[in-house]
Amino acid sequence: xxxxxASVRIVATGGTIAxxxxxxRDTSGYRAGALPAAALLADLPLQDDIRLDARQLASLxxxxxxxxxxxxxxxxxxxxxSDPGVDGVVLTHGTDTLExxxxxxxxxxxxxxxxVITGAMRPATAxxxxxxxNLLQAVQVAACxxxxxxxxxxxxxxxxxxxxHLRKAHTHRVDAFDSxxxxxxxxxxxxxxxxxxxxxxxxxxxxxxxxxxxxxILFDYPGISTSMVDAVLxxxxxxxxxxxxxxxxISGRIxxxxxxxxxxxxxxxxxxxxxxxxxAHPGTGDFIQAAGLDPYKARIALMLALGAGTPxxxxxxxxxxxxxx
Ligand code: ASP
Numbered sequence: 001x002x003x004x005x006a007s008v009r010i011v012a013t014g015g016t017i018a019x020x021x022x023x024x025r026d027t028s029g030y031r032a033g034a035l036p037a038a039a040l041l042a043d044l045p046l047q048d049d050i051r052l053d054a055r056q057l058a059s060l061x062x063x064x065x066x067x068x069x070x071x072x073x074x075x076x077x078x079x080x081x082s083d084p085g086v087d088g089v090v091l092t093h094g095t096d097t098l099e100x101x102x103x104x105x106x107x108x109x110x111x112x113x114x115x116v117i118t119g120a121m122r123p124a125t126a127x128x129x130x131x132x133x134n135l136l137q138a139v140q141v142a143a144c145x146x147x148x149x150x151x152x153x154x155x156x157x158x159x160x161x162x163x164x165h166l167r168k169a170h171t172h173r174v175d176a177f178d179s180x181x182x183x184x185x186x187x188x189x190x191x192x193x194x195x196x197x198x199x200x201x202x203x204x205x206x207x208x209x210x211x212x213x214x215x216x217i218l219f220d221y222p223g224i225s226t227s228m229v230d231a232v233l234x235x236x237x238x239x240x241x242x243x244x245x246x247x248x249x250i251s252g253r254i255x256x257x258x259x260x261x262x263x264x265x266x267x268x269x270x271x272x273x274x275x276x277x278x279x280a281h282p283g284t285g286d287f288i289q290a291a292g293l294d295p296y297k298a299r300i301a302l303m304l305a306l307g308a309g310t311p312x313x314x315x316x317x318x319x320x321x322x323x324x325x
Contacts, residue, residue, distance in 0.1 A: 009053055009080050010040075010053070014061065015120070016119060018040060018131075020123055020124060024127045030123035037054040050139060061096070062094025070100070074108045081111065087143065088147070092119065105163070106163035107205065107300065114153070116152075122174065134157065138155040149200070150197075160184060161185055162182070167179070180275070180276050183197070206305075213302070215303045216240050217299050229254055229257055237266070238267065240267070240268050242268060242287075245272075248270035270288065270289055271290035291322070
């Protein structure tokens with residue numbers, strides 16, 4: 001029996017992978033999102049066992065992506081999940097906020113089929129552009145049904161990363177993405193998809209239409225001004241992620257302000273600015289501990305949790321669970 005080719009849908013949103021510069025020498029003076037999806041697919045050297053169709057949902061530089069884009073993508077991608085003509089989806093996206101979009105989608109979509117996000121560090125017009133190989137390898141992962149068991153994954157520079165651990169860790173190298181201490185979830189080599197980690201458990205999910213509560217992030221630093229913190233506390237967000245020192249420590253001058261804001265009802269999550277490691281302060285009830293989530297992922301988790309009406313007493317357990325998503 002011959003199998004029908006796998007149908008992979010490309011959902012394009014812009015980014016450097018669709019960027020164009022005046023010269024092939026330019027790797028930073030370009031316009032992101034300048035080229036349509038059709039141009040990215042035109043010369044892709046696909047095998048016969050994969051068919052593509054493409055939808056252009058946005059043409060953005062992802063520095064301008066807003067939470068409304070995440071929600072719009074979640075609706076579109078939920079629809080693709082239930083489309084019998086689609087076996088897997090590749091989302092093309094700018095790299096600047098790719099990790100936020102991937103994490104939001106991971107937390108909101110039930111995946112029966114692979115969802116792979118990719119981008120590029122060099123514009124499509126550059127000599128040695130990385131976009132075509134990233135796109136080809138993302139398509140190869142999206143055509144592999146096993147990938148759905150890993151939740152949302154990113155494919156960049158030959159490696160597969162879980163949305164849970166993915167982060168942009170360099171300003172310009174093509175090898176800009178990593179998964180921190182967790183390490184990559186897998187790799188792609190000439191169409192072979194190799195997995196280095198077990199599938200994700202994914203015990204917790206929010207509905208894609210969950211309203212998003214406003215949440216800010218503040219970073220601690222020596223000499224941080226109390227009036228700046230005060231201004232943020234009064235600005236009306238429902239939650240705050242405090243990216244503190246080390247194990248989430250808070251400058252002594254600031255801690256009373258935060259405790260007071262917490263008593264008035266602001267949900268405050270203590271994360272770390274170190275870039276790695278778990279934040280845990282057992283027995284200190286005034287703050288929620290981010291556990292293993294970095295400040296950016298903690299913010300999205302808190303936006304969803306507050307928007308979904310999670311009671312304050314349940315927030316710590318939720319962060320502990322999401323740490324293992
Ligand atoms: N500023 C670009 C973007 O995020 C960077 C990239 O895609 O690499 O859209």
